[in-house]
Amino acid sequence: MDKENLVALYRQMVLIRVFEDRAAEMYAKAKIAGFLHLYNGQEAVAVGSVSALNPDDDVVVNYRDHGWALARGSSARAVMAELFGRETGTTGGRGGSMHLVDVKNRFWGGYAIVGGHLPLAAGLAAAAQYLKTGRITLCSMGDGSTNIGTFHAAMNWAKLWNLPIIFMVENNQYAMGTHYDVHSAVPMIQKAAGYNMYAEEVDGMDVMAVREAVCRVAERARKGEGPSFLNVITFRYRGHSMADPDVQRDKAEIARWKERDPITRFATEVLLRRNLVTPKELEDIQKSVEHEVEDAIEFADKSPEPPLESLYHYIYQQPVRNMQIAGSLIRPPTLARDIPANGKHA
Amino acid sequence: MAEITYREALKRALREEMQRDPTVVIWGEDVVAYAGGGAYGVTSGLAKEFPGRVRDTPIAEEAIIGVGIGAAMGGLRPVCEIMTVNFTLVAWDQIVNHAAKQSHMFNGQIKVPMVIRTPNGHGRTAATHSQNFDAWFAHIPGLKVVAPATPYDAKGLLKTSIRDDDPVVFLEHLQLYGTRGEVPDEEYLIPIGVSDYKRRGKDLTIVTWGRMTMESLKAARILAEEGVDVEIVDLRTLRPLDLSLAFESVHKTNRAIVVEEGWRTAGLGAEIAASLQEQAFNDLDAPIARVAGLEVPMPYAKNLERATLPFAEDVVAAVRAMMQKQY
Numbered sequence: 001m002d003k004e005n006l007v008a009l010y011r012q013m014v015l016i017r018v019f020e021d022r023a024a025e026m027y028a029k030a031k032i033a034g035f036l037h038l039y040n041g042q043e044a045v046a047v048g049s050v051s052a053l054n055p056d057d058d059v060v061v062n063y064r065d066h067g068w069a070l071a072r073g074s075s076a077r078a079v080m081a082e083l084f085g086r087e088t089g090t091t092g093g094r095g096g097s098m099h100l101v102d103v104k105n106r107f108w109g110g111y112a113i114v115g116g117h118l119p120l121a122a123g124l125a126a127a128a129q130y131l132k133t134g135r136i137t138l139c140s141m142g143d144g145s146t147n148i149g150t151f152h153a154a155m156n157w158a159k160l161w162n163l164p165i166i167f168m169v170e171n172n173q174y175a176m177g178t179h180y181d182v183h184s185a186v187p188m189i190q191k192a193a194g195y196n197m198y199a200e201e202v203d204g205m206d207v208m209a210v211r212e213a214v215c216r217v218a219e220r221a222r223k224g225e226g227p228s229f230l231n232v233i234t235f236r237y238r239g240h241s242m243a244d245p246d247v248q249r250d251k252a253e254i255a256r257w258k259e260r261d262p263i264t265r266f267a268t269e270v271l272l273r274r275n276l277v278t279p280k281e282l283e284d285i286q287k288s289v290e291h292e293v294e295d296a297i298e299f300a301d302k303s304p305e306p307p308l309e310s311l312y313h314y315i316y317q318q319p320v321r322n323m324q325i326a327g328s329l330i331r332p333p334t335l336a337r338d339i340p341a342n343g344k345h346a
Numbered sequence: 347m348a349e350i351t352y353r354e355a356l357k358r359a360l361r362e363e364m365q366r367d368p369t370v371v372i373w374g375e376d377v378v379a380y381a382g383g384g385a386y387g388v389t390s391g392l393a394k395e396f397p398g399r400v401r402d403t404p405i406a407e408e409a410i411i412g413v414g415i416g417a418a419m420g421g422l423r424p425v426c427e428i429m430t431v432n433f434t435l436v437a438w439d440q441i442v443n444h445a446a447k448q449s450h451m452f453n454g455q456i457k458v459p460m461v462i463r464t465p466n467g468h469g470r471t472a473a474t475h476s477q478n479f480d481a482w483f484a485h486i487p488g489l490k491v492v493a494p495a496t497p498y499d500a501k502g503l504l505k506t507s508i509r510d511d512d513p514v515v516f517l518e519h520l521q522l523y524g525t526r527g528e529v530p531d532e533e534y535l536i537p538i539g540v541s542d543y544k545r546r547g548k549d550l551t552i553v554t555w556g557r558m559t560m561e562s563l564k565a566a567r568i569l570a571e572e573g574v575d576v577e578i579v580d581l582r583t584l585r586p587l588d589l590s591l592a593f594e595s596v597h598k599t600n601r602a603i604v605v606e607e608g609w610r611t612a613g614l615g616a617e618i619a620a621s622l623q624e625q626a627f628n629d630l631d632a633p634i635a636r637v638a639g640l641e642v643p644m645p646y647a648k649n650l651e652r653a654t655l656p657f658a659e660d661v662v663a664a665v666r667a668m669m670q671k672q673y
Contacts, residue, residue: 060416091455092453094451095452108456113439113443116412118412119409119412120415120416120444121416122412123417127420127422131422154409157409315449316511316512317457317459318510320537321588322540
């Protein structure tokens with residue numbers, strides 16, 4: 001990687017870190033509601049992974065998705081506006097924090113039922129294989145999702161059909177508040193062995209290590225060598241969500257992981273050591289990112305809420321007859337006049 | 347016009363759509379090898395005809411539906427077969443939280459053009475294998491739900507469902523697979539969301555769908571001999587629910603009975619009856635009656651199974667009661 005690209009990786013990680021810190025602040029100010037799962041500590045995973053993929057590869061992740069959306073190219077404005085529930089958000093304020101999507105970047109979401117997206121990711125890979133598009137699918141999940149049925153069903157299916165997919169566990173060692181040793185009977189890597197799937201363990205606090213691992217398994221998938229499994233060891237600095245007081249984890253454990261911070265490490269061990277940047281340039285990046293996120297907050301705050309008359313939009317892609325009397329289209333009388341009798345509504 | 351079975355009508359629909367569109371694939375348990383194709387024979391022979399496009403899957407319904415959703419997102423038109431409706435429960439999260447929500451929650455960015463084919467039915471298979479969840483599917487915004495009663499409707503609606511850009515739950519019925527009906531050789535489509543008169547009459551309106559359409563037709567023949575002329579509205583689509591013919595019919599007959607196979611409480615019949623009284627109250631000369639399945643987990647014993655399910659004789663009894671009563 002040349003200097004420009006390395007610095008870009010650094011900037012993306014800083015962007016995610018600053019974005020999440022400011023999102024937490026906006027949550028405290030009640031600008032953001034519901035569940036807010038922050039990515040602090042795990043930045044190297046999304047940034048390293050996305051840097052190893054082609055722009056038209058398919059990416060599917062779980063609800064801890066802000067970092068992935070930003071790394072995949074969604075603007076800070078659109079992501080923040082989505083958290084604020086505004087029309088200008090990635091899904092127009094419909095999905096919120098847990099359901100970010102940006103299909104133009106082939107970023108397919110943003111899924112909040114643990115393990116629910118794994119079969120979908122296998123399906124995207126099956127479509128790519130059938131249509132011979134050459135695309136591969138990267139499916140990220142938490143360690144907590146490796147015990148549910150869909151995990152095993154999707155792993156089995158992917159191996160059986162030799163699908164071009166990477167199953168990546170962002171192993172932050174906690175399923176909400178439950179430690180790995182309490183939720184899993186076997187070491188993570190053995191779960192891949194059960195399906196005779198190629199697997200690697202990766203240092204998730206090292207952006208280059210993540211990038212290189214994804215490059216290796218992506219290459220395998222593109223050559224028709226089938227699915228792979230990456231156990232990426234990482235750590236989240238904050239609680240499971242903003243609703244989590246985080247009393248169950250040992251403060252010393254969190255402090256130990258912060259010593260391996262992916263952003264600081266990358267700055268000192270790569271960028272500064274190889275004289276690719278000066279400390280002043282790193283400060284400038286920090287300032288530019290802070291400005292970008294501040295702008296995103298202002299943009300989100302000024303953006304309108306989604307219009308009420310859009311409530312029924314897109315429940316269906318294709319209108320059919322008599323939709324106006326379908327339960328799904330019964331609406332307050334003030335909105336009824338907006339819907340033509342032929343049910344065309346999208 | 348040739349008479350063919352409901353099963354054959356479905357197969358012809360699948361074949362025609364696969365010939366028409368190379369992105370149509372069929373995935374499900376035992377759709378290829380077992381007994382020549384399909385636990386109930388609907389896909390028999392198709393795997394040979396369309397190499398690589400009809401595939402057996404693991405017994406993992408959550409993955410059959412979930413992989414189907416992902417493939418639909420990725421540009422295919424999968425027809426996913428769930429062997430019986432009972433096993434859709436294993437995939438309920440995929441159907442409700444994923445298939446049905448993709449389009450709206452993601453603001454129209456994602457479409458899921460897939461068909462979930464699955465049969466209702468019974469046949470001495472006891473409680474876990476003899477259920478009807480039509481009302482559950484019909485409850486979910488984002489799903490289209492189709493339940494054809496005749497071979498003609500089955501073929502025309504399956505073809506439309508495959509071409510539709512939304513997830514369609516296509517409810518077949520074990521007891522209908524062997525029934526015969528006229529199906530033209532030339533191509534035709536039946537729109538989703540349009541109900542149909544299966545019998546015209548003047549005395550009383552029966553609103554029904556699926557197997558109970560056929561039972562209601564049997565009942566109508568018995569009642570005709572008694573001088574009672576019933577009209578039968580076959581809904582054909584359960585979401586969106588087209589009650590326009592039901593309203594029209596009740597305006598003429600002033601009496602309505604809703605006939606459904608599933609459990610009565612919170613069933614689709616309750617929704618239909620409520621809508622009729624909301625929108626056709628002044629047309630009604632009698633309270634709307636319901637014929638439905640008895641609310642027990644289905645027993646195995648022959649006599650108990652028979653007692654649990656509604657048949658033509660139950661429809662006849664309900665019609666007689668309504669016609670005899672003075673209001």
